[in-house]
Amino acid sequence: MLDLNNIKVNKEDIEKKYRERGAEILLDSIIELDAERRRCIVKSDELKHLKKEVSREIGVIQKSGQLPADKIEHMKEISQQIKELDTLLDELEVKIREQLLFLPNIPHESVPVGKEASDNREIRRWGNPPVIKFQPKTHIELGTSLGILDFERGAKIAQTRFTLSKGIGARLERALINFMIDIQTRKFHCIEVLPPFLVNRTSMEGTGQLPKFEIDLFKTQDPELYLIPTAEVPLTNIFYDEVLLLSQLPVYLTAYSPCFRKEAGTYGAETRGLIRQHQFNKVEVVKIVTPDTSYDELEYLTGQAEEILRRLNLHYRIMSLCTGDLGFSAAKTYDIEVWCPGQNSFVEISSCSNFEDFQARRARIRYKPAPKAKPEFVHTLNGSALAIGRTVVALLENYQQEDGSVIIPEALLPYLDGVNKIEKNEGMF
């Protein structure tokens, strides 16, 4: 959510930034609504002031045994007027809030201007693609023939785009979760959290999934709760409507969670395989920081995700998303794309974003810069470290052998009791 005062003062600027995002959004109506709102407040406050005074007088007079009928009549009128004004005020505030909630964040000045994914800017690369002297298979072929991934039965049990991991495949995912969380807690000092996987509407609004992206979310009824599309939602909302002390910042959090996404409108693209699923596992990092540090923190955060890929020795590149490709709530985002030989392309495996005060404003997360100072909004960041399913894709495709087996990289051996190779299991159902 943007600051209304900022909108008033920098209207032209913000409209220009939105155009760079590919959105033609005019801010005149919201500014006019706000002006009307403030006119209403002035009138209403004056009447309330009067009401207070007269009400006090009535109390005094009645105490002395008299009945101030004229004043009571007067009060009826005042109360009626206040009621009407406040009703109008409510309507205005609802309208303003509705509009504000649909305004995307403003891209940071360092974000490359562009229309679509092809305009994203490559920042750096690490490592090299593996040398594979045969026709590489996809993770779908590998996983199915090894008996560790079962797409058909996943679809049978639930629906298409739900997958079953079996045997060493399931164990590999569990190992990856522990491996990633251990790095984030031990090396990067994150606090580990195991959050609720269902959240209420308010939380979804706090981080910006709602009201605009209802169509992408799974929802329960009675009670109405939403399945989280990322642990970012419960983690960031931990501090919903709280005022933190400066000494409490920064807060670094990490959590494993399954993620549930409807992926509306993506059928036809990547319907097969692990890359686009309705449910997948992910380890997420969330940072709550002071505004002056958030861009440094974005760089560190990206490094925290990179660390995992380096330890797994997977080739990747960092992309700075262009204005047109940026997510709704983000001011700046780095995507990390891992090389996948079976896809013969880079695949997004992490997305690290600085939201500045966009989410903080929605979720009212503030801090006191000094003991007596007014609370100010924090900056929030989050990044995947990493998406587990896609890490499995990368491992299978990068470490595949000619005979269809897959070598496990050394960093994971402690998490797999030394199992260093996935081979075909004839006994697997």
Place this chain on the structure above:
RNA sequence: GGAGAGGUACCGAAGUGGUCAUAACGGGUCCGCCUCGAAAGCGGAUUGGCUCUUCACGGGGCCACGUGGGUUCGAAUCCCACCCUCUCCGCCA
């Protein structure tokens, strides 16, 4: 699921229809005085939002007693709905 109790400032808690919620009272925390130093004591400070005014410093007004409605000239106080917490019973991983 059934029965009951409760939600007021950093914490405990009073207030059950008016005339100060900058919220009694107690505690905590911070600052000052006192002291060689400390304790005690004394004095002061200690929620947030909206808005008007001012170049600014500052000053004024309004709102908030879990949330939202209602009754009333007037609601923390009465009524309704919802949310949350606690106790007991039942059920349960």
